[in-house]
Amino acid sequence: MKRLFAFLASLCISFATQAQTTTTTSIWDNPMAKFYLVVxxxxxxxxxxxxxxxxxxxxxxxxxxxxxxxxxxxxxxxxxxxPSLLHRFWININGLVPKEKEATLVLDHNYDGIKELDNHLPPWWKALFYGCIIWGFFYMLAYHVFNSFPLSISEYDSEVAYANAQMQKTKAANPGAQINEATVVATTDASMLANGKSTFLNTCSSCHRKDGGGDIGPNLTDPYWKHGGAIKDIFKTVTNGVPGTNMIAWGGVMSPEAIRNVASYVLTLQGSNPVNGKKPEGELFKPKTTAKTDSPKAQSSL
Ligand code: HEC
Structure with a gap:
C-alpha cells in the first residue's frame, strides 16, 4: 500500500512539473474540457x-x-x-388477459369448432391514438385558427430571408465573392498579377506551357481565341471549363478572386510571342474597347 501511495505521489509530482515546464497549450487549458471531465x-x-x-x-x-x-x-x-414489478407493468400497459380469463374474450361465433378471441388493443396504443386526436385538435386551433405560431412555409421564408441577409453581409465584408463573369474587371494590381502568375505556373502551365505558348491547351499569347479573348470571356472559360476537353471547370477549385487574377495574368501574355508557340486557334479577337476611359459619354458611344 505504501508503495502504491509513493508511486501515485511521484506520478502527481511528475505531472505537476511537466505542466509547469511545457509551454504548448494542452487540451486541459480549455475550461470546457474540465467541465466535460467532471460531468x-x-x-x-x-x-x-x-x-x-x-x-x-x-x-x-x-x-x-x-x-x-x-x-x-x-x-x-x-x-x-x-409476478415482478416489471412483469406487472408489462401486463398493465398491454392490457393482457390471463389465460384463466380467456373465456371472457371468446366471440360468440364458432366455425367448425374454431373460435376467435376478441383481444383488445393495448392501452398504450389507445392512449396514443386518442392523444393524437386531442393534440391534432389543439394543433389545428393554434396553427390554423388563431395563427399563434408560424406555419412551416413562413418559417422557411423567414429562414431564407435570414440566410440571404447573412449572405449579403458576408459579401459586403468580402468583395472577392462578388466577382463573377458579369462584373469581372481585369486587374492591373502588381500583387494580384503576381498571384495570377504563380497560379498559372502551378496549375495551368502543364497544358498551356509556362510562357503560355500552348501545348495540350491552345496558345494564350496570340489574339486568336476559341472562346473569346475579353477578360469576361476568359473568366467564364476558366470558371466553367470547356466540356469534353481537357480544360476542366476551375470554378470549383479556385475562388473567383483567384480566377480573376489568373485571367488578368493571361491577358498580360498577349503579344509576348514565345518561341515555338502553338499555331493560332479560333477567331481573331478584336477588343470592343481599345482605350480605357472613365467618361460615361465615351462609354455609351461604344
Ligand atoms: C489539363 C490541361 C489544361 C489545364 C491544366 C488548363 N487548361 Fe486551359 N485549356 C485546355 C484545353 C485543351 C483548352 C482548349 C479547349 C477547347 O478545345 O475549346 C483550353 C482552353 C483554355 C482557354 C480558352 C482559350 C481560347 O482559345 O479561348 C483559356 C483562357 C484557358 N484554357 C486558360 C487556362 C487557365 C487559366 C488554366 C489554369 C487555371 C488552364 N487553362 C488550365 C487545357 C488545359
Whole structure:
C-alpha cells in the first residue's frame, strides 16, 4: 500500500512539473474540457451506484422469494411466486388477459369448432391514438385558427430571408465573392498579377506551357481565341471549363478572386510571342474597347 501511495505521489509530482515546464497549450487549458471531465466522472459514478443498487435489489428480492417459499412449505401450501414489478407493468400497459380469463374474450361465433378471441388493443396504443386526436385538435386551433405560431412555409421564408441577409453581409465584408463573369474587371494590381502568375505556373502551365505558348491547351499569347479573348470571356472559360476537353471547370477549385487574377495574368501574355508557340486557334479577337476611359459619354458611344 505504501508503495502504491509513493508511486501515485511521484506520478502527481511528475505531472505537476511537466505542466509547469511545457509551454504548448494542452487540451486541459480549455475550461470546457474540465467541465466535460467532471460531468463524465459524475456520470460514471452515478452509473456504478445505480448498478450496485439494482444488484442489491435483486439480492433482496431473491431472499424474500426464498423466505416466502420456505414459509409456504412450512404451512404445506403450494408456493406461487409473485409476478415482478416489471412483469406487472408489462401486463398493465398491454392490457393482457390471463389465460384463466380467456373465456371472457371468446366471440360468440364458432366455425367448425374454431373460435376467435376478441383481444383488445393495448392501452398504450389507445392512449396514443386518442392523444393524437386531442393534440391534432389543439394543433389545428393554434396553427390554423388563431395563427399563434408560424406555419412551416413562413418559417422557411423567414429562414431564407435570414440566410440571404447573412449572405449579403458576408459579401459586403468580402468583395472577392462578388466577382463573377458579369462584373469581372481585369486587374492591373502588381500583387494580384503576381498571384495570377504563380497560379498559372502551378496549375495551368502543364497544358498551356509556362510562357503560355500552348501545348495540350491552345496558345494564350496570340489574339486568336476559341472562346473569346475579353477578360469576361476568359473568366467564364476558366470558371466553367470547356466540356469534353481537357480544360476542366476551375470554378470549383479556385475562388473567383483567384480566377480573376489568373485571367488578368493571361491577358498580360498577349503579344509576348514565345518561341515555338502553338499555331493560332479560333477567331481573331478584336477588343470592343481599345482605350480605357472613365467618361460615361465615351462609354455609351461604344
Ligand atoms: C489539363 C490541361 C489544361 C489545364 C491544366 C488548363 N487548361 Fe486551359 N485549356 C485546355 C484545353 C485543351 C483548352 C482548349 C479547349 C477547347 O478545345 O475549346 C483550353 C482552353 C483554355 C482557354 C480558352 C482559350 C481560347 O482559345 O479561348 C483559356 C483562357 C484557358 N484554357 C486558360 C487556362 C487557365 C487559366 C488554366 C489554369 C487555371 C488552364 N487553362 C488550365 C487545357 C488545359
Amino acid at each position: 463524465s466522472f459524475i456520470f460514471v459514478v452515478s452509473l456504478l451506484v445505480l448498478l450496485t443498487l439494482l444488484y442489491l435489489l435483486k439480492v433482496i428480492n431473491l431472499l424474500a422469494a426464498k423466505a416466502a417459499e420456505e414459509k409456504a412449505e412450512r404451512l404445506g401450501e403450494v408456493y406461487q411466486p409473485e
